[in-house]
Every structure is written in C-alpha cells, then in structure tokens.
Amino acid sequence: MFRWQYLAPLLLLSVLLYRAEDCDRFTKLNLGHALIGTSLRLRLLLYTRENGNCGTLLSHVDLSPRLNLTKPTTFIIHGFRPTGSRPVWLDDMTEALLGRGDVNVIVVDWNRGAAGSYFSAVENTKKAATNMTAFVRLMQEHGASLSSIHMIGFSLGAHLSGFVGANFNGLIGRITGLDPAGFMFATGGPEDRLDPTDAQFVDVLHSDLDFLGARGTQGHIDFFANGGTDQPNCPKTIFSGESYFKCDHQRSVMLYIDSLTQVCSSRAYPCSSYQDFLNGNCTSCDEFGAAGCPVFGHDVIKWKDDLLRLKETKAYFTTNAKSPFCRTNYRLDILTWNTHRGYITAKLHSNGTEAVATINHAELKFQKYTEKTLLAQFDKDVQPAQKITLKFSPVSSCTCSKSKLRVLKIRLTNLERKERPLCRYDLLLERNKEVTFRPIPCEDSNF
Known part of the structure; x- marks a missing residue:
C-alpha cells in the first residue's frame, strides 16, 4: 500500500532539487x-x-x-x-x-x-x-x-x-x-x-x-x-x-x-x-x-x-587578530613623579569581562612631573569599567631589579563615547606587577 504521508516530503525534495539545478x-x-x-x-x-x-x-x-x-x-x-x-x-x-x-x-x-x-x-x-x-x-x-x-x-x-x-x-x-x-x-x-x-x-x-x-x-x-x-x-x-x-x-x-x-x-x-x-x-x-x-x-x-x-x-x-576585529580606543594621560623607560599594559574589568590594551609599539619615556598622552586600544568594549589594572614593564636593558614608576595621576578618556573620564591618583607601579584599582570620575575637565 502506498504511504501518502511520504508524498509531501518527496514533492518538497523534488522542488528543492529543481531549484538547485535552476x-x-x-x-x-x-x-x-x-x-x-x-x-x-x-x-x-x-x-x-x-x-x-x-x-x-x-x-x-x-x-x-x-x-x-x-x-x-x-x-x-x-x-x-x-x-x-x-x-x-x-x-x-x-x-x-x-x-x-x-x-x-x-x-x-x-x-x-x-x-x-x-x-x-x-x-x-x-x-x-x-x-x-x-x-x-x-x-x-x-x-x-x-x-x-x-x-x-x-x-x-x-x-x-x-x-x-x-x-x-x-x-x-x-x-x-x-x-x-x-x-x-x-x-x-x-x-x-x-x-x-x-x-x-x-x-x-x-x-x-x-x-x-x-x-x-x-x-x-x-x-x-x-x-x-x-x-x-x-x-x-x-x-x-x-x-x-x-x-x-x-x-x-x-x-x-x-x-x-x-x-x-x-x-x-x-x-x-x-x-x-x-x-x-x-x-x-x-x-x-x-x-x-x-x-x-x-x-x-x-x-x-x-x-x-x-x-x-x-x-x-588597528584590529584584533580575528573577528570581531574592532577595538575600543581610549586616551590614557599619565603624570609621573619620576623618570623611567618602559611599556604599559592596561586592563578594564566589568561584570567578569576583561579588555586588554598593550602599549608596546615603542619604548615609552616618562619624565619627572611631565604629562604623557598614550593611545590605549582595547581588544573589546566593556561597560562600565568597574576596575582598572595597570602594569609597567621596564625596558630590557634596565638592570635594576626593583624598578618602580610612581604615577601621580592617570586619566582614562573614552574616545568613542561622550562620557566622563576616569581618574586615579598616586599609584606605585612595580616592575612587571599588576596593580588593580577602582577608578573615580575625574573632578576637572582638563588634565
């Protein structure tokens, strides 16, 4: 006996095959x-x-x-x-x-x-x-x-x-x-x-x-x-x-x-x-x-x-290595107490998500009581930034084992959204050690 319940799937398959050939x-x-x-x-x-x-x-x-x-x-x-x-x-x-x-x-x-x-x-x-x-x-x-x-x-x-x-x-x-x-x-x-x-x-x-x-x-x-x-x-x-x-x-x-x-x-x-x-x-x-x-x-x-x-x-x-390729850009302003040379890695934390920006395209020269502006490009967008992590890595030629960079003030400004910058005051960054802190909204509009 012919099973009519099989007719509809067969007709549908025939139509799909016809369309594929077409x-x-x-x-x-x-x-x-x-x-x-x-x-x-x-x-x-x-x-x-x-x-x-x-x-x-x-x-x-x-x-x-x-x-x-x-x-x-x-x-x-x-x-x-x-x-x-x-x-x-x-x-x-x-x-x-x-x-x-x-x-x-x-x-x-x-x-x-x-x-x-x-x-x-x-x-x-x-x-x-x-x-x-x-x-x-x-x-x-x-x-x-x-x-x-x-x-x-x-x-x-x-x-x-x-x-x-x-x-x-x-x-x-x-x-x-x-x-x-x-x-x-x-x-x-x-x-x-x-x-x-x-x-x-x-x-x-x-x-x-x-x-x-x-x-x-x-x-x-x-x-x-x-x-x-x-x-x-x-x-x-x-x-x-x-x-x-x-x-x-x-x-x-x-x-x-x-x-x-x-x-x-x-x-x-x-x-x-x-x-x-x-x-x-x-x-x-x-x-x-x-x-x-x-x-x-x-x-x-x-x-x-x-x-x-x-x-x-x-x-x-700049881009990430794979999709999604887009990055999120911030301006990182740093005022330092002492003179040093090295690189900065920054992380943003929000609700268990972490975004990383490594600023190592060139050796950074920090001067005493001098403001320095950096472009920090994070691999993803995290909102809101509840915590920030910074790490200072001195240049390889530095022989001092306990290099420290003292930061009087940092200011992190999102370049893609109109929102109040985040600040932090008086940080001590030891050689290759991460320092995590909670930022506060900056009080002034200028660095």
Missing part, C-alpha cells in the same frame, strides 16, 4: 585552465533577499524581471584568481550585504580572464570594465539611478571598478576599493587605476601595501588597517605556504565583511602617519563635528559630506 553558479576552473590560459568571459550573478542563496544569471541585453531597478544595486568584483578557484569570501559578503539592506547584489564573475597569468588579468580589467559599462548603461536606460550603484572591488577588482566609474565620468554613487592591487598600477596617471574622480564617493582600505597592495592614496578617504602592512595573525615566513602570500591582502575583505555585521565598529583617526597615530597624537576629531571620527567600512558613507569637503583623508586604525 541556480547559476560562479565559474569553476581548475589548475589546468589556469596553466593553459582562458579567454575573458564576464558573467553577472544576481542575488536578492528573495533569492539569497540562488544566483540568477543576468543577460547583457535583456534585463531580468528579478532585477528591481527601484532598489539600490551593489556589485561585488573579485580580483586575480591564479588557480581559477572560487573566492572563499563571496557567500559571506553577499549574505552580509543582503542582511544590511534590501538591495540587488550582483557578483561579477570574470574568473575566465582573471585566472592564470597576472599580466593577462591586468590587461583584462579594462576589457571587463567595458563589458560592465554596457550593462550599467542598460540599467540606466531602464530607469536605474547611477547614484544608487555601489561597486565593491578587491585587488584588481578595485581598479576594474574605477575604470567603470571613469566611463560614467564619476557619476556612480560609490566605489569601495579593498586593498587595490599595486603591481603594474604604481606608475601612470589616474586614468590607469582607481582614483577619487571615479565615483561620487570613493573609500579605500589598505592592508598589504608592502607586497600585493597599492601604496598611494586612491580615495576620498584611505583607511590603513594596522598601518596597512602586516596584519595580526597572518604568517610572517614563507614556510607557511600560500597563506603567507595572500593573508594580509585578503584581510581587507574580511574586515569589510565584519563591518557589515555591525557587531562593533572600527573608529579610524585621520593622521599624517601610523607612528603618530600609535603615539596618541591624532585623537582629536573636531573637523567632523558631533559625529566624531569616521568608522571604517560600510557605514563610512555617513561621513561622506565631511570627507568630500576635506578632499583626501588618510585614516588609521
């Missing part, structure tokens, strides 16, 4: 394709909230009804694919973008053209840009606004985005360049790379400027994560394999995806150099008004008007 996928190549070379073929895969896990291949001459041109459209453009493999981060970025807004997400699949030889991939960026330009123009003819278009390009994809933007005389709404490729783009004029004139707003992140990424500024704001070079938890030697070559470069994508999830935000500080930033010389954000310094990532668009007024801005921030 989904269009990113081009999958193998090492063989990369070795013999491929010819450029650009495919556009549409994802929406209704079809977040199922790509729709878009025609270049006849727009799909699934592409709702009344909604904003975000293009994701990958970079060089030496082995022809699919970027591991595509799904995460697509999902995160759809989670943030009801938009059209179009994955630009130019794997055939980006695989194999880097030199041919560079040559294909302008060819792919011509193809994309025709599609965007088709969208425009059917009512899409150029201002509602956002292109997110990684590595070579950043420059490809710029070429498309240049073809529209910079009228595209926004281009985000994630560690734009450096090799073969260091020379030549702005027309040969991503630059601020390519869109109404161009934001750029640098994470590997000493190897695969570009060194120069290329946006209305250029962010430098951890100075733009070595990223935390990335391999330092070639013996780590392929991760050594791509970890710093690809971190730019991971940081941007993290900014989409809104777990926390990375506040970035305009500064002339990374060293000045670490030294605490760039904690003022008066030029940005009540909004304060811009945050890195998707939400930097909120600072667009200020950044366009400032024209070109270099901003720095």
Whole structure:
C-alpha cells in the first residue's frame, strides 16, 4: 500500500532539487585552465533577499524581471584568481550585504580572464570594465539611478571598478576599493587605476601595501588597517605556504565583511602617519563635528559630506587578530613623579569581562612631573569599567631589579563615547606587577 504521508516530503525534495539545478553558479576552473590560459568571459550573478542563496544569471541585453531597478544595486568584483578557484569570501559578503539592506547584489564573475597569468588579468580589467559599462548603461536606460550603484572591488577588482566609474565620468554613487592591487598600477596617471574622480564617493582600505597592495592614496578617504602592512595573525615566513602570500591582502575583505555585521565598529583617526597615530597624537576629531571620527567600512558613507569637503583623508586604525576585529580606543594621560623607560599594559574589568590594551609599539619615556598622552586600544568594549589594572614593564636593558614608576595621576578618556573620564591618583607601579584599582570620575575637565 502506498504511504501518502511520504508524498509531501518527496514533492518538497523534488522542488528543492529543481531549484538547485535552476541556480547559476560562479565559474569553476581548475589548475589546468589556469596553466593553459582562458579567454575573458564576464558573467553577472544576481542575488536578492528573495533569492539569497540562488544566483540568477543576468543577460547583457535583456534585463531580468528579478532585477528591481527601484532598489539600490551593489556589485561585488573579485580580483586575480591564479588557480581559477572560487573566492572563499563571496557567500559571506553577499549574505552580509543582503542582511544590511534590501538591495540587488550582483557578483561579477570574470574568473575566465582573471585566472592564470597576472599580466593577462591586468590587461583584462579594462576589457571587463567595458563589458560592465554596457550593462550599467542598460540599467540606466531602464530607469536605474547611477547614484544608487555601489561597486565593491578587491585587488584588481578595485581598479576594474574605477575604470567603470571613469566611463560614467564619476557619476556612480560609490566605489569601495579593498586593498587595490599595486603591481603594474604604481606608475601612470589616474586614468590607469582607481582614483577619487571615479565615483561620487570613493573609500579605500589598505592592508598589504608592502607586497600585493597599492601604496598611494586612491580615495576620498584611505583607511590603513594596522598601518596597512602586516596584519595580526597572518604568517610572517614563507614556510607557511600560500597563506603567507595572500593573508594580509585578503584581510581587507574580511574586515569589510565584519563591518557589515555591525557587531562593533572600527573608529579610524585621520593622521599624517601610523607612528603618530600609535603615539596618541591624532585623537582629536573636531573637523567632523558631533559625529566624531569616521568608522571604517560600510557605514563610512555617513561621513561622506565631511570627507568630500576635506578632499583626501588618510585614516588609521588597528584590529584584533580575528573577528570581531574592532577595538575600543581610549586616551590614557599619565603624570609621573619620576623618570623611567618602559611599556604599559592596561586592563578594564566589568561584570567578569576583561579588555586588554598593550602599549608596546615603542619604548615609552616618562619624565619627572611631565604629562604623557598614550593611545590605549582595547581588544573589546566593556561597560562600565568597574576596575582598572595597570602594569609597567621596564625596558630590557634596565638592570635594576626593583624598578618602580610612581604615577601621580592617570586619566582614562573614552574616545568613542561622550562620557566622563576616569581618574586615579598616586599609584606605585612595580616592575612587571599588576596593580588593580577602582577608578573615580575625574573632578576637572582638563588634565
């Protein structure tokens, strides 16, 4: 006897299998394709909230009804694919973008053209840009606004985005360049790379400027994560394999995806150099008004008007070694009684949670009766700070076994929230020993 209770699950499975076969996928190549070379073929895969896990291949001459041109459209453009493999981060970025807004997400699949030889991939960026330009123009003819278009390009994809933007005389709404490729783009004029004139707003992140990424500024704001070079938890030697070559470069994508999830935000500080930033010389954000310094990532668009007024801005921030990458920034002012050299570690405690900031990027020189300002970057945000722990570590060249740093006053100011600073008076910090205390609200507004 046929068991009808099994019919519904079978029908559902059939529908799911049908839909799975109906989904269009990113081009999958193998090492063989990369070795013999491929010819450029650009495919556009549409994802929406209704079809977040199922790509729709878009025609270049006849727009799909699934592409709702009344909604904003975000293009994701990958970079060089030496082995022809699919970027591991595509799904995460697509999902995160759809989670943030009801938009059209179009994955630009130019794997055939980006695989194999880097030199041919560079040559294909302008060819792919011509193809994309025709599609965007088709969208425009059917009512899409150029201002509602956002292109997110990684590595070579950043420059490809710029070429498309240049073809529209910079009228595209926004281009985000994630560690734009450096090799073969260091020379030549702005027309040969991503630059601020390519869109109404161009934001750029640098994470590997000493190897695969570009060194120069290329946006209305250029962010430098951890100075733009070595990223935390990335391999330092070639013996780590392929991760050594791509970890710093690809971190730019991971940081941007993290900014989409809104777990926390990375506040970035305009500064002339990374060293000045670490030294605490760039904690003022008066030029940005009540909004304060811009945050890195998707939400930097909120600072667009200020950044366009400032024209070109270099901003720095540091990150944790893994997600959530964002840190919380404080200004730590110290007035000392004696002269010493060393490093400071600070901890914030709240309801069993601990946040740590290690200030060891350079040897600190404390002078007698002299105020010193430090930038303390904690690995997480804890509120309220019920207790504070400080540890002083003298420089290794110090031979005195009982080195002590006497602190007349410390003042801890949250740089990201308008709240009253915390103070403490008269502390004795012994060599490499933690001192924990309860802070009190500072009585005065000035140190």
